[in-house]
Structures are given as structure tokens and as C-alpha cells.
Amino acid sequence: MSVLPFPSFLDDVKEKGLKRAALEGINEVVERATAGMNLQDIREALRGEAASRKPNPRLQPHADGFWLHMRPSYFHKSVTGVYPEFRLGWLSTYFVFFETLTGIFLMIWYTPSPDVAYANMINIMSNVPFGQFVRDLHRLGAEAMVLIVFLHMLRTFFTGSYKKPRQFTWFSGVILLICTMFLSFSGYLLPWDQLALWAVTIGASMIEAAPPEVVGTNLNLLIRGGPDIGANGLLRFYLLHVLAVPAVLFIFTGVHYYKVIVHGHSLPPGEENIGEDTAKRVPLDKRVYFIPDILTSEIMWIAVTTLVLVVLSTWFFHAPLEAHADNQVTPLGTTAPWYFLWIQGALKLGDKVLWGIIFPTIVVVFLLVMPYLDVTKSRRYAHRRFAFTVAFLMLSVMVVFSYMGLPEFGVKTSADSEILYHMLMEPAHNHMGVLRPIPYDELVPGVYTTEQLHTEDYDGDIGTALASFNTELEESGLHSRLDQFLAVTQHLELNNLTFTAVPADAPELLEGLEKLEHELELYPTELPGAWAAIIVTEPQAGLKRVDVVISWLDVQIENGRPVMDANGELLFNLDENGEIARRVTGQYMYIHEDSQYFAAPGV
Amino acid sequence: MKLNRLLIERIDHRILVGTLAFLAIMVLLGWIWINENGRMAAFDRQYLARSIERGAALYAANCSSCHGVDGLGAVGRAPALNSPYLFGHDFLAEIDTELTVLNAERPTAELNGLTERVTEIDARIAELTTERDALIAQMGPAVNIGYDPDSPSRTQRMGWTATLRSLVLTTLVAGRPTSGNYWPQPMASWSQSTGASLRTDQLEDLTNFILNWDKGSNWTLDDLNSVRQFPIYPIDPSTVTIVEGDPRIGATTEIAAVMEGLAMVTGDPQNGQTLYNSAVLGCTGCHANAAVAPLVEGTWTRVTNERLTLPEFAGYTGEQYLAESIIHPNDYTVPTYASGVMPANFGDRLSYQELADMIEYLKTQDQ
Structure with a gap:
């Protein structure tokens, strides 16, 4: 007999046998854990x-359990389909937990200091x-979360679900969208690579434009922790990322969901009028119970x-993960994250204060107060043509501005820099230099030129074409100038x-040369009379160096454009002998045999 | 519309899809787990490779002007890094090991009266010694510029007991402040921690690049003999015997006085060439590399055709220009080259005869 005031498990075994006692024990534990449902109920x-059995045990967890007390025990049948909600709210919530869990894993291995x-x-x-895997999940989840939260907002707009009585639900949702974007953005800096540093530098420099100057300067100092982003800035962004913004996000997630429950999920526009609150008025025949339908x-x-x-x-x-952050080296083509590209695009329109501060502020404030401004009487699509027109216009502007935010738009770099960048750039933004993925074995040491592709005057004979080019260089003195430039x-x-033909067993190198020639042809006025060279050397066993050299007639350039005379002829700079001068420039990269550069997906 | 009900209408289908998705996740996690060690090793290899690439670029930009583009050093300026000596490769190791064993065995064999064995050992020792001498003879070019075949390891010679990696890295971090006593310029410190320009990861990239010169057991005598400059070691001042010679010109002597002194002697271009190429003065350390200083080839042509046409050298003779360039190098620096690089102490190191020899040699450079 047990000394306890109730029968022990051993007493049960003696009385009922092991199997039955164990089953009953498990059943009881399950019922306690689910706050009301035993194995049979779950089955x-x-x-x-x-x-x-009655009362309905499936309602019990909602009444007694912690987790389900915040979930309604039944939903209106009309909101349980893919339409109208597309499960975007639920997925947004899931991503909050997903990012938190993967983030905690990464926190274990991370110290917010530029040194380490x-x-x-x-x-x-x-x-x-699993380090790389979890990091990939965290990053991918962050991008997906921004997208899903944004789509959730769009859906809410188009179904008119933000209208009375759910205005504040929308308001709190916009706060969550902003939190999501800033969470993603603040996470950008943490790897402390070039992408991180320069994307965040662009973002932080917008803050500097906030008027009046004293505010902008100090806000900028506050967020960067100094004139440049360094140890202080990294720590601040880390704390924003793991403490401050998540705190706001969690609080507003609670507020947002509370408001969703208080007013009930909004039904499709045709089934629910403005001002109606369906939370506690779902007819019996329209109810879909959380357990088991919604839960599964x-x-x-x-x-x-x-x-x-x-x-x-x-x-x-x-x-x-790009190269280590370097304040001294500004990479070409630096962009903000895709969800902030619209601001970067707007900035290209002119004034930094107007387009970098006032314009985004207007957009955000408009989004926040929009439900209070739009007091039209219907949620039906057919009655909201004006609102839809405004929304599509805004979306179009966002898309256009985002496109304008790309480095391809409106950023004028000299033609030679552009070409060298395209040919040699380190992997960044899902791209890399054209010559990088060439197989190591095909980088045969030698001196090659795009002139080998111009054999029209030599009956297609590459050897003769190159011999003629070599002689021409020697006679013009360009050969020794090139030698001097390289040294x-x-x-x-x-x-x-001495320029030689690309070996036959290096087809990809030849292809690289052809692409280089193609790039030169894109700039007939900026780079008139241009030719280029690819020089491959082997400074160490297993390590090759690839130089790209471009030479062109020195055309006069003003404001990034070639200068022409009244007849539309290019004007050139002349050398001391009164001849048209020739420019020579170049850049180089090293390729190790184990570097494993390969074409990025989608390139 | 079927889709309008929880995406999948039937609960058992939903459970099936969810369970399959969960199982697929588990399978994928297992797949990642199985491959994880290989992936991490591959990442390490790739990261090291890219680190070497970055190190190569840093080396070309910052180090090549002193240590040579090919790492073989620059005479009188900086030692080779692409050298079997730095990596401690002992070309005599195999022979020396066998000699040690034989020399250890010989007394015992002699004591035990194994005369046949002793003869055998003596023969082998003689053979090995001949081989050794022949090998050392093949190292002639390296030995002539300071390589000691009996002390083939840089780290051992300097008493460095840690790894070569740490030697390279700490040298990059802190430099060799006192090396200015025996090189024209000291090895600078490069670390941001010492106020210089490179971050720790960049110093590691550089170290990885330098260590990538190691050929392990594949170093050849050609590699050794192609080294242009081995490290030099400070000399104990007490061992230096002062030899009375011609008086020095003096680094602060005015150029007019220098020209008067030069008028008293006749230069010998042959001796000038020897001096020019000697490790003591170290001229070729810089003037063999157009990136650092004007090349010796064509010096006289450039002086007469270009420099003397400049207004600041009105009234100069070519000899005067050269004398001033050697004794007071910072008075004028050829455009595109950094000023203050050439040591201004040649006045204290050269006699009038030696300066005249050098000028005569440079006058032969009229290509």
C-alpha cells in the first residue's frame, strides 16, 4: 500500500496489470499536457x-491551455480557404519564431566586434x-519574411480588411512591417563584410540628411556610433537586431493578434460589411473548429x-559573404537591400532631404493613417476603384523607383572601369567577373589580345594578324609604354x-576574350580604337594572375560623356608630338586552383 | 472550389502532406549531416585559396617593390621570401644524416675489430663527403651572396623556436624596427594595431600567400641559386676592424665642393660597376626595378636628353647631376617616383675616387 494519499503507479500495476496501468498513465499525462484531450480524443x-464525449474535449485546450487560449476555438468557414487570407498572417508569425530560433543558434557563435x-x-x-545551413536558413527566412509580411499587407488592403473596426489592427501591422524591414536591415551589417558595410553605410547616410542639420548629424552619430561605422556602430546594430527591434516586434505581434481575435478574422468583402464584427457571431453551420481542422x-x-x-x-x-569590410575600398555597384531599393531610386531624383527623408516618411505615415482616411462605405472590389487605382499607382512607382535604385540606372562610371569591373569583379551581389569561372587549367600563361579576333584583313590568319599587331606596337612605342605600365x-x-593566340585547348579563355571584345564594342565613342589584352602569369605553383589591360584613343570626356565637334566628330587629346594620345589602363586578379569560382545561379 | 477549404480539403491528406514534408526535412538534415564534414573541409580549402589570392594582391601592391615581384629579394634592399632558406629546406640533409650514422658506427666497429666494416664505412664516408662537396659547389651562386649550406634554416639561424607562420605574421605585424641598421630601410610594421594600414585578416592573407611559396621537399638547387638576396645579419661591432682608406666625401658637403674634389681624381668605370652592383651599396636593389627607381639602363641618355633640359638644371653638367643625385638624392626626385626613398648617406660612405668610378660607370649607360 502506498504511503501517498493516493494510489501510486505501482498500486495501479498491482491492481490493473502493467499494460493497462501504463496506458492509463500515458493517457493521463497526455490529457494534462494538452489541457483536456486524451489519446482517444486526439485519435x-x-x-x-x-x-x-461531452463536453467537447476539443474546446478544453482553448479554455485551460496557455498556448491555445490565445487562439479562437473556431473560425468562420469563409476564412479557412486559401482565399481570402492565403495564410500569410500565419506564415508571418511562423517566420518570427523561425528567425528567432535560427538567430539564437547563430548568436552562440557570434561576437559583435569588427575584430572578430x-x-x-x-x-x-x-x-x-550545420553552421552554413542555419545561416542560409536565417538569411533566406529574413528575406522571405519581408516578402510575406508585405504580401500580407497588400492582401489586407485589397480585401478592405483594414476598414472599421480594424483600423488599429492595420496600424499595428504597419509597425510590424517596419520592424521586419529593420530587423532584416540591421542583420545585414553583422557579417561585417563589404556588402554589409556599404549597404548599411548607404542607409545610415540617409539618416544624416534629416533636417535640421543638428538633428541629422546627431542621429547619424547615434546610429553609427562615430563618423564611420566601426566597433560602436556594429554593437549598436547588433543590439537593435537582437534586442530592441525584436522587443517591439514581439509586443506588436501580441497587440496585432489580439486585435485580430477581438474583431474576428475579416470575411471576404462580399460577406461582411464595414463595421461588422464577426468574432463572436459565427453561425453554428459556418463554424470550422480549430481542433482539428485549423490546427492540422x-x-x-x-x-x-x-x-x-x-x-x-x-x-x-x-x-x-563577401570580402572583409573595408572602409577604404568602395565597391562598384553597392546597393541597399531590395526592399529599400525604392528609397535608393528616389534618391537619384535629387535632393537628399526630400527624397531620402521626407518622401519615405510620407509613405510610412500615409500607410499608418490610411484606414482613418479611407472612410468609404464599402469593402466590395467594384466599389473601390479609386483606392485600387491609387494602390496600383503607388505599387508601380515603387517598382520603378526600385529599378532606379539598381546600380545599372543613372550611375555613370567610366567605360574602362565598367569593363574591368565586369571582367574581374569578386563574387558579390550574386555576380562575379566574367573571367573568374574560367577553369584553372584553361588559364594558360601567355599574353593575349582582342586583336586576334580581327583577322578580316589577314584572310582569317590569326598568326599574321598578331604579328602585324606586335610590330605596330613596337613601332609606335606603345610596347615599351605597356611594359613600363605593367612594371x-x-x-x-x-x-x-609578345601577343600570341589563345591556345586551342582553352576555349573558355577564348570565350572570355570574346566577351571582353564585346564589352569594348559597347562603348564606340567612349573607347574609340580600343583593344584589350588578357595576360596570364603564374607567380606561384597553383596560383595564377590574370591582368586585363585596355588601350584606347584618348577622347575628350566631359561630364562622363565624349566631347564632339560641330560635325559630330570626336575630339581627342593630343600628345606632345601632336598625335592623338593613347590611354592605357588595367586591373588584375589572382586565381588559386582551389578557389572554386563557379557561375552564380541565374547568371 | 476545392482550394477554398484549407488548401487541402481532407484532414487525412493534410496530415499526410505535413508528415511527408516533416520526413523530407529529416532526410535532408541527415543528408546535410552526412556531407557536413566534407563540406566544411572544402570550405576551408576554398577559403585558404581565396585568402592566398587576396594575399597575392596585397603582396604585389605593398611588398613586391622591396622583396621582388617574384619574391626572390632585391639586392641590398630586402631578402628573398620565395627561398628554400626561409622554409628551412636542407639540401644536405640526406647526406648529413647518413654521415652522422656512419660516424657514430665507426668507433664501435673499430673497437670490435670489424676492420672490413670500418673500411666499408670509410669508403662510404669518403664517397658521401665528395658528394657533399659537389653539392655545395653547385650552390656556388647562393654561397657567394651569403648562403651557408651548413645553416640552411632561417628560423634556426635566428633562434626562432615557434612556427614559420608565426615568424612571418609577427614580422608583418611589428616589422623589424632595428633592421634599418643593416638594410637601407627597416622592415616596416604593417598592422593597424601599430598605426599602419593592414587589418589582421589582411596580414593573415599575406602570410598565407608567402607560405604558399613553400615547395616542401621539391625545392631545387636552381631555386636556391636564383635567390637574389639572402637575409643579412647584424655584425658584432667588436669584430669589425677599421681599415684606413681614402677620406669620405661627407653627406653634407656642398655640391660645388664635391665637384672640386671630383676634379682631382679619374674615375674607373670597371670599379664603378663593381661598386654599383655590390651588396654593400645596394644600388641594384632599387635601380633594377622600374617600379621603385629609374633603371640603370639608359641613365646617361636620360640625364643628357631629359634632365639637363629642365630649367632647374641650367648650367649643370651630366657629372654634376649624377654626383648630386648620389650625394644629395632628396634635392630632386624624378616625377612619378616617391621622394625620400633613396638613402641620403652615400656621402658618408663613398670616397671621391669611388664616386668618380660610379659616375664613369653610369656614363656608360647610354643605351
Whole structure:
């Protein structure tokens, strides 16, 4: 007999036998854990059968359990389909938890200091099992979360769900959208690579434009922690990322969902009028119970979403990590994250204060107060043509501005810099230099030129064409100038600067040369009479150096454009002998045989 | 519309899809787990490779002007890094090991009266010694410029007991402040922690690049003999014997006085060439690399055709221009070159005869 005031498990075993006692014990534990549903209840629910006992045990977890007390016990049948909600709200919530969990994993391996942050990233990728995988998931999840929260907002707009009585729900949702964007943005800086530093530098420099000057300067100092982003700035962004913004996000997630429940999920526009509150007025025949229908649906949605993320992270997506952050080196083509591209595009229209501060502020304030301004009487699509027109116009402007935010738009770099960048750039923004993925074995040491592609005057004979080109260079003195340029400026000592044909067993190198020629042809006025060279050397075993040199007639350039005379002829700079001068420029990269550059997806 | 009901109408289908998705996630996690060690190793290899690439670019921009584009050093300026000596490759190791074993065995064999074995050992020792001498003879070019075959390891010679990596890295971080005593310029410190320009990761990139010159056991005598400059070591001042010679010109002597002194002697271009190429003066350390200083070839042509046409050298002779360039190098620096690089102490190191020899040699450079 037990000394306890109730029968012990041992007493049960003696009385009922081991099997039955164990089953009853498990049953009891399950019922306690689910706050009301035993194994039989769960079995019935999952089979889609009606509950066999009363009161309905499926309502019990909503009444007694912590997790389900915040969920309604039944939904209106009209909101349980894909339309009108597309499960975007649920997925947004899921991403909050997903990002938190993956973020905690990464926090274990990360120290927010410029001295070690980048090394931490390398460690996560090279020495922490599942490190790269979780980092990919975290990054992919962040991008997906911004997208899903934005789509959730669009859906709410188009179904008119923000209208009375749900104005504040919308308001809190916009706060969540802003939090999501800033969470993603503040996470950008943490790897402390070039992408991080310069994307955030662009963002922070907009803050500097805030008027009046004293405010902008101090806000900028406050967020960067100094004139440049350094140790202080990184720590601040880290704290914003892991503490401040998540705190606001969690609070507003609670507020937002509370308001959703208080007013009930909004029904499709045709079924619910403005001012109606369906939370507690769902007819019996329209009820779909949370257990089991909504619950199984929600779990299925997150399982499938997680699977998609896992598949993408396993094979198709890797979070970028560029070269170590360097305040001294501004990479070409620096962009803000895609969801802030619209601001970067707007900035190209002119005034930094107007387009960088006032315009985004107006957009955000407009979004926040929009439900209070739009007091039209109907939620039906047909009655909201004006609102839809305004929305589509705004969306179009966003798309156009985002396009304008791309580095391809309106950023004038000299033609030679553009070409060298396209040919040699380090992997960044999902792109890399054209010559980088050439197989190591095909980088045959030698001196090659695009002139080998111009054999029209030599009956297609490359050898003769190159011999003629070599002689021409020698006679014009350009040969020794090139030699000097390589030695003095490029630190390259060559024994023999005689151009030869690309070997037949290096087709990809030849293709690279052809692409280089194609790039030259894109700039007939900026680079008249241009030719280029690819020089491959092998400074160490297993390491090759690839130089790209461009030479062109020195056309006069003003405001980034070639100058022409009244007849439309190009004007050139002349050398001391009164001849048209020739410019020579170049850049180089090193390729190690184990570097494994390969074409980025989509390139 | 079927889709309008929880995406999938039937609960058992939803459970099936969710379960399959979960199982697929587990399978993928297992797949990642299986491949994870290989992936991490591949990442390490790739990261090291890219680090070497970055190091190569840093080397070309910052180090090549002193240590040579090919890392073989610059005479009188900086030692080779692409050198079997830095990596401690001992070309005599195999022979020396066998000699040590034989020399250890010989007394015992002699004591035990194994005369046949002793003869055998002696023969082998003689053979090995001949081989050794032949090998050292093949190292002639390296030995002539300071390589000691019996002390083939840089780290051992300087008593460095840690790794070569740490030697390279700490040298980059802190430089060699006192090396200015025996090189024209000291090895600078490069680390941001010492107020210089490179970050720790960049110094590691540079170290990875330099260590990538290691050929392990594949170093050849050609590699050794192609080294242009080996490290030099400070000399104990007490061992230096002062030899009385011609008086020095003096680094602060006015150019007019220098020209008067030069008028008293006749230059010998042959001796001038020897001096010019000597490691003591180290001229070729810089003037063999157009990136650092004007090349010796064509010096006289440039002086007469270009420099003397400049207004600031009105009234100068070519000899005067050269004398001033050597004794007071900072009075004028050829455009595109950095000023203050050439040591201004040649006046204290050269006699009038030696300066005249050098000028005569440079006058032969009229290509």
C-alpha cells in the first residue's frame, strides 16, 4: 500500500496489470499536457470524427491551455480557404519564431566586434556543423519574411480588411512591417563584410540628411556610433537586431493578434460589411473548429514552408559573404537591400532631404493613417476603384523607383572601369567577373589580345594578324609604354610581351576574350580604337594572375560623356608630338586552383 | 472550389502532406549531416585559396617593390621570401644524416675489430663527403651572396623556436624596427594595431600567400641559386676592424665642393660597376626595378636628353647631376617616383675616387 494519499503507479500495476496501468498513465499525462484531450480524443480528432464525449474535449485546450487560449476555438468557414487570407498572417508569425530560433543558434557563435565578426562567420561556415545551413536558413527566412509580411499587407488592403473596426489592427501591422524591414536591415551589417558595410553605410547616410542639420548629424552619430561605422556602430546594430527591434516586434505581434481575435478574422468583402464584427457571431453551420481542422492545416503549412526553405538552402541558396569590410575600398555597384531599393531610386531624383527623408516618411505615415482616411462605405472590389487605382499607382512607382535604385540606372562610371569591373569583379551581389569561372587549367600563361579576333584583313590568319599587331606596337612605342605600365603601376614583370593566340585547348579563355571584345564594342565613342589584352602569369605553383589591360584613343570626356565637334566628330587629346594620345589602363586578379569560382545561379 | 477549404480539403491528406514534408526535412538534415564534414573541409580549402589570392594582391601592391615581384629579394634592399632558406629546406640533409650514422658506427666497429666494416664505412664516408662537396659547389651562386649550406634554416639561424607562420605574421605585424641598421630601410610594421594600414585578416592573407611559396621537399638547387638576396645579419661591432682608406666625401658637403674634389681624381668605370652592383651599396636593389627607381639602363641618355633640359638644371653638367643625385638624392626626385626613398648617406660612405668610378660607370649607360 502506498504511503501517498493516493494510489501510486505501482498500486495501479498491482491492481490493473502493467499494460493497462501504463496506458492509463500515458493517457493521463497526455490529457494534462494538452489541457483536456486524451489519446482517444486526439485519435478521433485526427481521424476527422466527431468527439465521442461531452463536453467537447476539443474546446478544453482553448479554455485551460496557455498556448491555445490565445487562439479562437473556431473560425468562420469563409476564412479557412486559401482565399481570402492565403495564410500569410500565419506564415508571418511562423517566420518570427523561425528567425528567432535560427538567430539564437547563430548568436552562440557570434561576437559583435569588427575584430572578430568576420572570422566568426568563417568559423560558422567552416567549423560549425550545420553552421552554413542555419545561416542560409536565417538569411533566406529574413528575406522571405519581408516578402510575406508585405504580401500580407497588400492582401489586407485589397480585401478592405483594414476598414472599421480594424483600423488599429492595420496600424499595428504597419509597425510590424517596419520592424521586419529593420530587423532584416540591421542583420545585414553583422557579417561585417563589404556588402554589409556599404549597404548599411548607404542607409545610415540617409539618416544624416534629416533636417535640421543638428538633428541629422546627431542621429547619424547615434546610429553609427562615430563618423564611420566601426566597433560602436556594429554593437549598436547588433543590439537593435537582437534586442530592441525584436522587443517591439514581439509586443506588436501580441497587440496585432489580439486585435485580430477581438474583431474576428475579416470575411471576404462580399460577406461582411464595414463595421461588422464577426468574432463572436459565427453561425453554428459556418463554424470550422480549430481542433482539428485549423490546427492540422497550420502545421501542414509550416511543414511545407520549412521544407521549401530547407530545399532552397541545401541546393539553391547560400547567404552571401563577401570580402572583409573595408572602409577604404568602395565597391562598384553597392546597393541597399531590395526592399529599400525604392528609397535608393528616389534618391537619384535629387535632393537628399526630400527624397531620402521626407518622401519615405510620407509613405510610412500615409500607410499608418490610411484606414482613418479611407472612410468609404464599402469593402466590395467594384466599389473601390479609386483606392485600387491609387494602390496600383503607388505599387508601380515603387517598382520603378526600385529599378532606379539598381546600380545599372543613372550611375555613370567610366567605360574602362565598367569593363574591368565586369571582367574581374569578386563574387558579390550574386555576380562575379566574367573571367573568374574560367577553369584553372584553361588559364594558360601567355599574353593575349582582342586583336586576334580581327583577322578580316589577314584572310582569317590569326598568326599574321598578331604579328602585324606586335610590330605596330613596337613601332609606335606603345610596347615599351605597356611594359613600363605593367612594371610600375601593376607590379608585373614580364619576360616577353609578345601577343600570341589563345591556345586551342582553352576555349573558355577564348570565350572570355570574346566577351571582353564585346564589352569594348559597347562603348564606340567612349573607347574609340580600343583593344584589350588578357595576360596570364603564374607567380606561384597553383596560383595564377590574370591582368586585363585596355588601350584606347584618348577622347575628350566631359561630364562622363565624349566631347564632339560641330560635325559630330570626336575630339581627342593630343600628345606632345601632336598625335592623338593613347590611354592605357588595367586591373588584375589572382586565381588559386582551389578557389572554386563557379557561375552564380541565374547568371 | 476545392482550394477554398484549407488548401487541402481532407484532414487525412493534410496530415499526410505535413508528415511527408516533416520526413523530407529529416532526410535532408541527415543528408546535410552526412556531407557536413566534407563540406566544411572544402570550405576551408576554398577559403585558404581565396585568402592566398587576396594575399597575392596585397603582396604585389605593398611588398613586391622591396622583396621582388617574384619574391626572390632585391639586392641590398630586402631578402628573398620565395627561398628554400626561409622554409628551412636542407639540401644536405640526406647526406648529413647518413654521415652522422656512419660516424657514430665507426668507433664501435673499430673497437670490435670489424676492420672490413670500418673500411666499408670509410669508403662510404669518403664517397658521401665528395658528394657533399659537389653539392655545395653547385650552390656556388647562393654561397657567394651569403648562403651557408651548413645553416640552411632561417628560423634556426635566428633562434626562432615557434612556427614559420608565426615568424612571418609577427614580422608583418611589428616589422623589424632595428633592421634599418643593416638594410637601407627597416622592415616596416604593417598592422593597424601599430598605426599602419593592414587589418589582421589582411596580414593573415599575406602570410598565407608567402607560405604558399613553400615547395616542401621539391625545392631545387636552381631555386636556391636564383635567390637574389639572402637575409643579412647584424655584425658584432667588436669584430669589425677599421681599415684606413681614402677620406669620405661627407653627406653634407656642398655640391660645388664635391665637384672640386671630383676634379682631382679619374674615375674607373670597371670599379664603378663593381661598386654599383655590390651588396654593400645596394644600388641594384632599387635601380633594377622600374617600379621603385629609374633603371640603370639608359641613365646617361636620360640625364643628357631629359634632365639637363629642365630649367632647374641650367648650367649643370651630366657629372654634376649624377654626383648630386648620389650625394644629395632628396634635392630632386624624378616625377612619378616617391621622394625620400633613396638613402641620403652615400656621402658618408663613398670616397671621391669611388664616386668618380660610379659616375664613369653610369656614363656608360647610354643605351
